Every structure is written in structure tokens, then in C-alpha cells.
Amino acid sequence: MAEGVTAQNEPRIAKPPATLLVIFGASGDLTSRKLIPALCNLAEDQYLPENFIVIGSSRSKLSDDDFRAKVFEGVQKFSRRPISPAVWERFSKNLHYQPCNGEVLADFELLKQRMESLCASSEQRFNYVYYLAMAPQFFGPIASNLREVGLIEEYSSTGRRTSVVVEKPFGHDTQSARELNECLRKSLAEEQIYRIDHYLGKETVQNILVFRFANGIFEPLWNRKYIDHIQISVCEDIGIGNRAAYFDQNGIVRDIVQNHVLQMLSLLCIEPPISLSDAKSIRDEKAKVLRSIKRMTPVEVRENTVRAQYARGSVSGQPVVSYLEEKGVNPGSTTDTYVALKLEVDNWRWSGVPIYIRAGKRLAKRITEIKVFFNRAPDSLFKGRQVGELEHNVLSIQVQPKEGMSLRISSKQPGPRFKVRPVEMDFTYDNSFGVASPEAYERLLLDVMKGDPTLFTRNDEIEESWDLLAPIFEVWSSKDAPPVLSYEAGSWGPQAADDLLRKNGHSWSSL
Numbered sequence: 001m002a003e004g005v006t007a008q009n010e011p012r013i014a015k016p017p018a019t020l021l022v023i024f025g026a027s028g029d030l031t032s033r034k035l036i037p038a039l040c041n042l043a044e045d046q047y048l049p050e051n052f053i054v055i056g057s058s059r060s061k062l063s064d065d066d067f068r069a070k071v072f073e074g075v076q077k078f079s080r081r082p083i084s085p086a087v088w089e090r091f092s093k094n095l096h097y098q099p100c101n102g103e104v105l106a107d108f109e110l111l112k113q114r115m116e117s118l119c120a121s122s123e124q125r126f127n128y129v130y131y132l133a134m135a136p137q138f139f140g141p142i143a144s145n146l147r148e149v150g151l152i153e154e155y156s157s158t159g160r161r162t163s164v165v166v167e168k169p170f171g172h173d174t175q176s177a178r179e180l181n182e183c184l185r186k187s188l189a190e191e192q193i194y195r196i197d198h199y200l201g202k203e204t205v206q207n208i209l210v211f212r213f214a215n216g217i218f219e220p221l222w223n224r225k226y227i228d229h230i231q232i233s234v235c236e237d238i239g240i241g242n243r244a245a246y247f248d249q250n251g252i253v254r255d256i257v258q259n260h261v262l263q264m265l266s267l268l269c270i271e272p273p274i275s276l277s278d279a280k281s282i283r284d285e286k287a288k289v290l291r292s293i294k295r296m297t298p299v300e301v302r303e304n305t306v307r308a309q310y311a312r313g314s315v316s317g318q319p320v321v322s323y324l325e326e327k328g329v330n331p332g333s334t335t336d337t338y339v340a341l342k343l344e345v346d347n348w349r350w351s352g353v354p355i356y357i358r359a360g361k362r363l364a365k366r367i368t369e370i371k372v373f374f375n376r377a378p379d380s381l382f383k384g385r386q387v388g389e390l391e392h393n394v395l396s397i398q399v400q401p402k403e404g405m406s407l408r409i410s411s412k413q414p415g416p417r418f419k420v421r422p423v424e425m426d427f428t429y430d431n432s433f434g435v436a437s438p439e440a441y442e443r444l445l446l447d448v449m450k451g452d453p454t455l456f457t458r459n460d461e462i463e464e465s466w467d468l469l470a471p472i473f474e475v476w477s478s479k480d481a482p483p484v485l486s487y488e489a490g491s492w493g494p495q496a497a498d499d500l501l502r503k504n505g506h507s508w509s510s511l
């Protein structure tokens, strides 16, 4: 899109076919915080299907009106922009609630009756989307109960598409991910399962492919000959909030690295797929990258990983407690709230290029950024001119909170002296396109309704990502595991993470 052209000038996209969306876990946080606000924003942009019904479902006994009032609070609090009263009125008429315990088959019979009666007022055949916004132990029982009462159909026999969206976490390790998948596959075909990783719905993450393959200048440089190293940082300033029960069992590697970081890494490193409109070819290439990441030996785990937990400190000028003092955390917990890793994609294109990852809670700032460091230019022409060491050209992909890109180049500082200084060429979505990016859930919900799985994680990607992390978990849980280090809340992590890069001749870029 040319600079200054806004989304409003674009031709309208085709709307998805008639859809009935059932949200399991509808009384929970995700529904109010993300899902309903995302649907309202799609309604505001007129992207929803002409025939669209939502049924919220969970064990709580709510009426349709109770449910509407509950999620309306979420829309007012969490929507990225105000939703106009007329849009809410139209949208909320199609919002319903049906109590259902995911483990009670009889409840699914009632759900089926409700779905059929709501669809009966239209002549359209509705596709069914089931969004499982709940803990993974319910995925298997819900899928099995839906199948049992005839709410999961094969497209080939009925012409009705049935899709099931599952939230993270998808497993805890290779074995549990495999078991969870087997459990789902008893009731569903792989193409009916949409494993959501909301990072893939972010504009900047999708733009990695466009940036790489729609610009002739970068792809020839996108390899070990020209790239020195890559840094991926996912930093949060918040602690664990009210997620102690979940987080303390999992830690930052399982919460952030296994899914969001490895998905970004795989897009950054893939070979050109056969087509960008063919989900299979993109997912095949991503799976190959994950398979190519070198599995570490126990010695390498000790050399290339750092894990730590936050101690007391201050964030944004406010004192905060240590991880072990957080409500609900086991007092002797060794769960990682920070990790730094050195990985290598061991294939022809990337062999020898270190990829450093850091992710953590209670760090100095909330920021997610990918930085690609190109090889330094030789400094022979600048010798004797007191220019100092020439800097790397660095391409930064800012994923959040600001969405955009910048390229650091060396430039002559104006004036009589020959001084070289790094400067940034910046692109931000706000400035160039004049519209704020949609929320990731908007794009992903729309894609499910259209039956496009490109931005969802396939099972082999999940298994590869757990598999490559397995040696790390093994060493970390062994008797002579390396210690869990400590870092001050509000800092950039432990000294050992700086040392990890220093011993390889690098340093973390400031964010």
C-alpha cells in the first residue's frame, strides 16, 4: 500500500460465509478481554458474516441478557477503539448464552437443540466454529462430546465446515503435546484444528514474510554470508498477575519461547514457500526451520542457556515484590521468569549464525523486538580518521508496543569533521498507513471463519518446538542442574545473560 493510503480506501474484503461461533469458557477472562472485543471491532469494520450467531457457553448459569451485560463491560474496557451504539445493538442481538459443562454429555444435547433453533430462522447453512477458551484438560472431553451428539461433521459429506480453535498452552512437553493431539484427533481431523498463537495475528509478524519476499534488496542478504547474528527479545514489565497457578507450573520458556518466540523465529528463517496463499507450503517451511534448530547436548545447555527469577526491585518507579513473594507461588519454586538462549538453525542458509533469545517478566520495559545484525563493513577506508569501529547495520522489527521497522545505517555527521554516526531509518504503521493495526484476535477469528489455517500452528510445528526444548528441560531438572539466578525487578535481567553474548563477541542491543 502506498504511503498515505488508508485501509478505508481499500476495496472491501469478501465476508466469511454464514457462521455459528460457540465460545466455550465464555464466562472467563479471555472471552471478555479479547474475543468479544475483537468480534465487535470486526463488526465495526463490517467484516463479519452477513449471517452470524455467537453462543457463549460455560457452567455458570447466565441468561442471554446477563451474558450480554457481562461482555459489554469487557468491550468498554478492552476494545482498542469505542464501539458505536448502533454496531453494538446489531451485534448483541446475535449474542446468546447456553450453559454447558464440558464434561457432561447431556448438556451438549441441549446445546445442539439451541444451535439448531437459532439457525432455523435463516435459510443459510451455517459453518460451525467452536472456540475452546479454557484449560487444555477440557479440549479432549469437549471435542468428544461434540462428536458424540453430532456437532462435528465432515465437510465432504455435509458441506458444512466445522472448526475447533484451541488456545495455548498446547502441552507441557513433547509427550503431553502428543497426548493432547491424539486426544483431539479421536474426534477431529487435523484440518479442523486451529491452534492459536496470537503473535501470528500481529501485523508486524505477518509482515516478516512480506518484507522478506516482496523486497528485492533484502532476500539476497538473508543468509549466513551477510548476517552476523540475530536477537529476539520478548520483555514484559508486568509480573505474573493472577496467573501464579499456571505460571509457576510452566515458566517463561513454556509460556513465551515454545510458542511466540519460535513462531517468529521460524518465519524469520524460512525458505521461500511455494506460494504465500498456500497454508501447507508455508507451514511445511516453518516446520523445516524448527526441525533444523540444533538440539543441544547437556554441555551445550550449560553453555548456551541462562535462567533466572526476579528479586524485589522497582518498575516504573513503584516497588515490586520478588517472584517468590507473589501470591500463589510455591515458596521454594525454581520456575524461570527470565531466560536467555543461544540457538542455531543448522541448515545451509543459517549455519554458524547465532540466534539469541531473551524473554522475561518484570524487566525494565514492555517490548518485543527482533533485531537482525548484518556483518560490519571493513573499516580500511576509515583508518586514521578516528571514526572508531564501524557499527553493524541493524534491521529492527518492532512487534510491540510500537509496531514498525527501522534500519540502522552509518552516516556522516554534518560538519567539517569526518565523523561517522549510526542513524535510524524508521517506518511505523501509524505514520505510514494512518490507521492503528487491528488486534491479532480480529485477524485470527476472521481467518478461522474463512477456513484459512495459514496463521495457525500445525501439529508438527508444535512437536518440533517441544522437541528442541527438551534437552534444556532435561538438564534444568537434573540433580546437578545449573542454578536459577536472580535479577532485580525492573532491570534487563541477570549479568550471566550479558556474559552469554560477550563470550561470543556480541552484546544485547538496547531496547
Ligand SMILES: NC(=O)c1ccc[n+]([C@@H]2O[C@H](COP(=O)([O-])OP(=O)(O)OC[C@H]3O[C@@H](n4cnc5c(N)ncnc54)[C@H](OP(=O)(O)O)[C@@H]3O)[C@@H](O)[C@H]2O)c1
Residues within 6 Å of the ligand: 024, 025, 026, 027, 028, 029, 030, 031, 033, 034, 057, 058, 059, 060, 100, 101, 102, 103, 132, 133, 134, 135, 136, 138, 167, 168, 169
Ligand atoms: N486470558 C487471556 O488473556 C489469555 C491469553 C492467552 C491464552 N489464554 C488461554 O485461554 C484459556 C482460557 O483462559 P481464561 O483466562 O479465559 O481462563 P478463565 O478466566 O479461568 O476462564 C475459564 C473458563 O472455563 C470455564 N470452565 C471451567 N470449567 C469448565 C467446565 N467443566 N465446563 C465448561 N466450562 C468450564 C469457566 O467458566 P465456569 O466456571 O462458569 O464454568 C470459564 O469461563 C486458557 O487456556 C489460557 O491459558 C488466556
